[in-house]
Amino acid sequence: MTVDRSLSDRLSLNQITTDQWNLEQAVDGCLRHEIPWISVWRHKIEEIGLKQAKKLIQDAGLSVSSICRGGMFPAATAKERGERLDDNKRAIEEAAELGTDTLVLVCGPSAGRDIATARLQVAEGIDHLVPYAKDYGVKLAIEPLHPMFAADRSVINTLNQASNIAERYQPSEVGVIVDVYHVWWDPQLYQEMDRAKGRILGFHVSDWKVPMPDMFKGRAMMGDGVIEINRMRQAVEQAGYHGPIEVEIINQSLWDRPGDEVLAEVKQRFLEHV
Amino acid sequence: MTVDRSLSDRLSLNQITTDQWNLEQAVDGCLRHEIPWISVWRHKIEEIGLKQAKKLIQDAGLSVSSICRGGMFPAATAKERGERLDDNKRAIEEAAELGTDTLVLVCGPSAGRDIATARLQVAEGIDHLVPYAKDYGVKLAIEPLHPMFAADRSVINTLNQASNIAERYQPSEVGVIVDVYHVWWDPQLYQEMDRAKGRILGFHVSDWKVPMPDMFKGRAMMGDGVIEINRMRQAVEQAGYHGPIEVEIINQSLWDRPGDEVLAEVKQRFLEHV
Numbered sequence: 001m002t003v004d005r006s007l008s009d010r011l012s013l014n015q016i017t018t019d020q021w022n023l024e025q026a027v028d029g030c031l032r033h034e035i036p037w038i039s040v041w042r043h044k045i046e047e048i049g050l051k052q053a054k055k056l057i058q059d060a061g062l063s064v065s066s067i068c069r070g071g072m073f074p075a076a077t078a079k080e081r082g083e084r085l086d087d088n089k090r091a092i093e094e095a096a097e098l099g100t101d102t103l104v105l106v107c108g109p110s111a112g113r114d115i116a117t118a119r120l121q122v123a124e125g126i127d128h129l130v131p132y133a134k135d136y137g138v139k140l141a142i143e144p145l146h147p148m149f150a151a152d153r154s155v156i157n158t159l160n161q162a163s164n165i166a167e168r169y170q171p172s173e174v175g176v177i178v179d180v181y182h183v184w185w186d187p188q189l190y191q192e193m194d195r196a197k198g199r200i201l202g203f204h205v206s207d208w209k210v211p212m213p214d215m216f217k218g219r220a221m222m223g224d225g226v227i228e229i230n231r232m233r234q235a236v237e238q239a240g241y242h243g244p245i246e247v248e249i250i251n252q253s254l255w256d257r258p259g260d261e262v263l264a265e266v267k268q269r270f271l272e273h274v
Numbered sequence: 275m276t277v278d279r280s281l282s283d284r285l286s287l288n289q290i291t292t293d294q295w296n297l298e299q300a301v302d303g304c305l306r307h308e309i310p311w312i313s314v315w316r317h318k319i320e321e322i323g324l325k326q327a328k329k330l331i332q333d334a335g336l337s338v339s340s341i342c343r344g345g346m347f348p349a350a351t352a353k354e355r356g357e358r359l360d361d362n363k364r365a366i367e368e369a370a371e372l373g374t375d376t377l378v379l380v381c382g383p384s385a386g387r388d389i390a391t392a393r394l395q396v397a398e399g400i401d402h403l404v405p406y407a408k409d410y411g412v413k414l415a416i417e418p419l420h421p422m423f424a425a426d427r428s429v430i431n432t433l434n435q436a437s438n439i440a441e442r443y444q445p446s447e448v449g450v451i452v453d454v455y456h457v458w459w460d461p462q463l464y465q466e467m468d469r470a471k472g473r474i475l476g477f478h479v480s481d482w483k484v485p486m487p488d489m490f491k492g493r494a495m496m497g498d499g500v501i502e503i504n505r506m507r508q509a510v511e512q513a514g515y516h517g518p519i520e521v522e523i524i525n526q527s528l529w530d531r532p533g534d535e536v537l538a539e540v541k542q543r544f545l546e547h548v
Contacts (some may be wrong), residue, residue, distance in 0.1 A: 102369050109501070113502050114502070115458075115500075115502075145419065146421065146422065147421045147422070147423070147459040148420065148422040148460075151484045151499070151500045152458035152484045157461070160461070161461050184389075184424075185421040185424035185425075186421075187431070187434070188433050208425055215422075215486060225425070226389075228389070
């Protein structure tokens with residue numbers, strides 16, 4: 001029971017898992033289900049404004065594990081890339097205001113066919129942001145996305161790439177997110193988790209089920225798929241990460257169910273399979 | 275025109291591109307469209323028998339670039355793994371009989387959650403097959419599949435993994451296939467193509483289009499997506515590969531069209547974008 005208690009204290013609801021709920025509903029849901037952490041998405045903040053979002057979370061006594069998301073650095077023109085940077089600065093400010101030190105970066109796809117240039121633009125974008133984030137006490141957390149998202153969401157697709165960028169900075173400035181769904185297949189996974197020691201800023205769980213109903217909205221509940229989630233948790237802990245664990249399940253069928261039913265299942269599966 | 279001529283001489287129809295056709299129809303189609311090579315799938319051979327398949331291809335004067343496919347090595351029990359090896363031996367015999375020296379290996383998914391063990395079982399399976407293939411003058415061509423197929427089709431997902439296995443043998447025994455759809459996203463792509471010098475046994479083309487209609491049957495026609503196909507062709511040529519180039523497009527919408535219309539488009543796009 002001690003182990004379970006310490007694990008459930010680390011459970012964080014990544015808000016996209018209950019996208020049918022607005023922020024107020026999600027905060028209330030966390031209270032009802034005794035989930036101590038929440039990861040907030042910016043489109044949900046926008047609906048009610050930053051001040052109101054902050055008040056809701058503070059009044060509920062929830063801790064914010066991260067804010068989703070910054071990134072989307074590559075673009076065809078310098079002007080557009082500048083606009084993306086401005087948007088990232090707003091995200092940093094929002095993170096600081098909501099009391100989290102972690103801004104998740106989904107780095108963005110290439111504007112054209114040249115993926116190598118897009119990867120350089122990601123590194124440049126991060127380089128511009130680091131001093132700004134530092135001023136706000138916010139760490140930039142590079143989340144590698146599964147290679148199947150290389151064309152439309154992120155050209156950063158492995159922990160190796162993420163660490164190659166992160167290591168140019170202090171661990172207090174730039175780190176990486178380990179999301180089991182994105183990296184479970186990687187032949188270098190355990191070496192790269194070990195390499196990222198001291199730089200892991202988040203651990204996200206879901207599962208990979210065959211057949212997958214949808215590339216984007218097809219993530220499965222923990223335990224329903226093939227991912228060795230518990231083995232990966234042990235590895236991130238060996239690499240020094242003992243912070244909140246976000247349940248981030250992007251799946252239309254969860255959004256079609258009552259949020260309370262989803263949260264009850266999330267909590268049970270979390271304790272059984274993470 | 276010299277360049278185009280030498281390119282069109284390398285065009286191979288991977289038979290899955292016209293899955294609406296049986297082997298006889300595909301062979302006739304290649305003749306009508308002056309496509310000199312064909313890659314034959316085993317389920318199409320089975321429909322008419324090996325002897326008849328051989329006669330059709332020989333009478334037409336087509337060359338066989340490869341046979342698809344062996345592999346599928348991992349299984350839960352030693353008995354099942356033995357049966358998979360037996361099936362691979364039949365595939366080797368069929369390749370030799372049809373006059374190709376290239377057996378494409380789609381290595382197979384894990385029987386359970388343990389992907390590391392499945393990867394060892396792939397290496398063991400190949401190790402068992404090498405002497406048998408050598409006796410028949412057939413090379414084993416390891417095709418890394420996109421990481422999105424790690425759970426259901428192959429635990430070999432990068433050129434790095436494929437070369438790690440291939441390099442245990444002579445280049446005349448084991449090599450790799452470069453399929454643009456599977457490897458275009460890989461940050462190590464050009465290094466790994468260079469490393470595979472002398473071991474590239476095939477080059478497959480299609481494209482990656484956003485949004486993808488289906489993970490398995492969603493490959494696009496060359497030119498419709500984001501892949502730098504021509505840059506990759508130059509890289510495989512620098513790595514010593516000047517053999518046939520297979521057009522392998524697994525897409526339901528192509529199968530719903532008349533095969534002749536598909537072949538005409540294949541040929542045009544091949545010359546424009548490969």
